[in-house]
Amino acid sequence: MRAAWQRWQAWVLRRERATTLALFRVLVSAIVLGSLLSAAAAGVIDVTWVDAAYGGMLSLGSGNWLVSLLGGPAPPVVWGLFAVGVAGASLSLIGLGGRWPLFATLQAYRGLTSLNPTASGGFDNLLTIALWLLFLSGCNATLSVDARRKEGTWFSQRSVAAWPRYLLILQLIVMYTATGLQKVSLSWTPMGGYTALYYVLHDPTWLRSEQLAWSVPLTVLRVGTAVTWHWEQLTCLLLGVFYFRATWERPGRLRAAFNRWDLRLPWALIGASLHLGILILIDVGPFSLVSLAYYVNLFTPDEIEAQLFGRPSAAWRAWRKRRTAGSRSRPIATS
Amino acid sequence: MHLGSDLTGDGQRPVGWRAPLLAAFVAFHVLAMLLLALPASGRLGDRAVWESRENQLQFARWAKLASKLGVARDGPEFEQLLWRLTQRYLSVREVVAGPFELYQEYAGVQQGWRMFSNPQSHPAYVHVELRRGASFEPIYVSRSRQYDWRGAQLDHHRVRKLFGRIARSTEQELWEQFGAWAAQRAAQDFPDALELRIWQERRATPAPGSPEAADAPLPEQVRVYDLKALR
Numbered sequence: 001m002r003a004a005w006q007r008w009q010a011w012v013l014r015r016e017r018a019t020t021l022a023l024f025r026v027l028v029s030a031i032v033l034g035s036l037l038s039a040a041a042a043g044v045i046d047v048t049w050v051d052a053a054y055g056g057m058l059s060l061g062s063g064n065w066l067v068s069l070l071g072g073p074a075p076p077v078v079w080g081l082f083a084v085g086v087a088g089a090s091l092s093l094i095g096l097g098g099r100w101p102l103f104a105t106l107q108a109y110r111g112l113t114s115l116n117p118t119a120s121g122g123f124d125n126l127l128t129i130a131l132w133l134l135f136l137s138g139c140n141a142t143l144s145v146d147a148r149r150k151e152g153t154w155f156s157q158r159s160v161a162a163w164p165r166y167l168l169i170l171q172l173i174v175m176y177t178a179t180g181l182q183k184v185s186l187s188w189t190p191m192g193g194y195t196a197l198y199y200v201l202h203d204p205t206w207l208r209s210e211q212l213a214w215s216v217p218l219t220v221l222r223v224g225t226a227v228t229w230h231w232e233q234l235t236c237l238l239l240g241v242f243y244f245r246a247t248w249e250r251p252g253r254l255r256a257a258f259n260r261w262d263l264r265l266p267w268a269l270i271g272a273s274l275h276l277g278i279l280i281l282i283d284v285g286p287f288s289l290v291s292l293a294y295y296v297n298l299f300t301p302d303e304i305e306a307q308l309f310g311r312p313s314a315a316w317r318a319w320r321k322r323r324t325a326g327s328r329s330r331p332i333a334t335s
Numbered sequence: 336m337h338l339g340s341d342l343t344g345d346g347q348r349p350v351g352w353r354a355p356l357l358a359a360f361v362a363f364h365v366l367a368m369l370l371l372a373l374p375a376s377g378r379l380g381d382r383a384v385w386e387s388r389e390n391q392l393q394f395a396r397w398a399k400l401a402s403k404l405g406v407a408r409d410g411p412e413f414e415q416l417l418w419r420l421t422q423r424y425l426s427v428r429e430v431v432a433g434p435f436e437l438y439q440e441y442a443g444v445q446q447g448w449r450m451f452s453n454p455q456s457h458p459a460y461v462h463v464e465l466r467r468g469a470s471f472e473p474i475y476v477s478r479s480r481q482y483d484w485r486g487a488q489l490d491h492h493r494v495r496k497l498f499g500r501i502a503r504s505t506e507q508e509l510w511e512q513f514g515a516w517a518a519q520r521a522a523q524d525f526p527d528a529l530e531l532r533i534w535q536e537r538r539a540t541p542a543p544g545s546p547e548a549a550d551a552p553l554p555e556q557v558r559v560y561d562l563k564a565l566r
Contacts, residue, residue: 009358042487057516110443119493128443178448185453199454202540204477205499285492
């Protein structure tokens with residue numbers, strides 16, 4: 001037990017450069033900003049988050065603890081939270097003001113979305129979870145105005161705790177696995193002919209365009225349904241992928257099999273394809289954008305920087321060195 | 336040191352009592368994430384939701400499959416079995432996840448991941464109509480490009496979710512509140528209109544591969560509002 005606790009502690013204390021978390025911070029802030037501003041542009045702030053007593057559509061109650069403290073879902077409170085959310089997301093986007101704009105954005109956004117559960121979706125949960133973990137992280141250490149002011153560079157080499165990124169990976173796995181397991185309609189299963197997406201595309205709640213949705217061949221929809229359902233439920237295997245990558249030096253056939261290829265990539269490719277289909281065919285708010293933003297956390301700062309700056313990552317250089325020395329191992333960057 | 340782990344030598348690790356405290360917090364968050372992700376919608380314990388058309392259809396379909404395994408003979412029996420299991424599960428879930436509810440509330444780490452769990456085979460199209468003279472004329476119909484009164488609002492994904500909830504469940508109150516709101520807006524937007532009518536067109540989706548639905552569209556939840564009284 002003591003050894004397990006010490007291993008857990010050592011894992012929590014791992015550190016890395018902040019590049020991945022900073023990129024995630026930029027993406028999440030942009031999505032929050034887009035979500036709030038697009039709602040304002042469409043005129044739905046008053047409709048969905050202001051109480052019926054003040055011209056909103058529904059009777060909303062007193063709201064969560066923050067909204068209740070501020071006086072309930074009246075226009076000044078709602079628009080005040082909106083303003084704080086926009087300001088906080090803007091500061092977080094450019095990385096100015098440290099971690100507190102992230103916290104302010106979180107509380108404002110949560111205050112608003114908690115007012116009307118009928119108008120909220122899974123993407124709201126993904127955003128608030130992201131804001132909380134980013135608040136706890138050192139995501140402002142790089143790709144930020146703060147870094148520029150403190151160190152004279154936009155790209156700092158300073159290390160930060162890695163555990164927030166690990167928790168974001170775990171969150172992605174939990175989200176997909178949970179949603180896959182809760183798809184209990186027979187139409188998601190082979191017994192129902194894998195017809196779930198066919199029915200989704202006949203529901204006006206979600207369609208962007210009837211013509212576009214109904215032009216998709218039934219066979220494509222059946223394949224899409226099968227891939228979606230099974231891929232979501234098998235996402236929990238990503239835990240094994242990361243574990244075996246992190247312990248690549250140990251023996252074992254299963255470990256060797258998992259590490260033969262970088263299984264993060266095919267998983268992410270399937271996910272990205274599904275989300276692209278969602279973006280084209282149905283309107284579920286920024287759900288696909290938020291989910292895809294979470295994908296950056298699958299990759300280490302080293303790998304992200306290699307993509308951004310076009311130079312080989314440390315893992316690739318180590319693999320080359322082993323190959324030159326006669327090793328048959330594959331390049332692996334631990335997460 | 337793991338290859339490519341990006342560990343750098345200039346980081347400041349927590350020391351002393353902070354390290355185990357941090358480790359404990361991360362463990363707490365992981366546990367919270369896993370337990371709060373267990374399904375717990377209020378609708379699971381709402382009998383009215385279980386008796387909705389779409390859910391009854393699902394119970395019948397699953398019962399047909401379950402009867403081959405000797406589990407239940409028909410939809411109602413399957414539903415009863417599932418209801419008992421679900422209520423027991425909810426009581427256990429309340430105990431194990433309860434300690435994390437406060438953390439969820441203040442840190443914003445809600446974990447509801449029920450998405451497209453039960454696609455509707457009988458979705459509803461929302462109709463909003465005005466009467467200026469003798470008859471009603473449509474001003475808004477779901478997904479119509481021709482009838483798109485306040486389309487930017489009513490077609491926004493956050494409002495669509497409301498219509499989807501109304502179509503799936505028995506929450507009449509939401510429909511009533513929408514009607515009252517629409518009547519007030521129509522009274523302002525159309526000074527010459529006399530009445531507003533809202534209704535849901537329940538359409539059966541054709542079975543995959545079939546050209547037509549088995550059931551004809553049905554009007555439901557018709558409500559009429561006097562706009563003169565609102566001016």
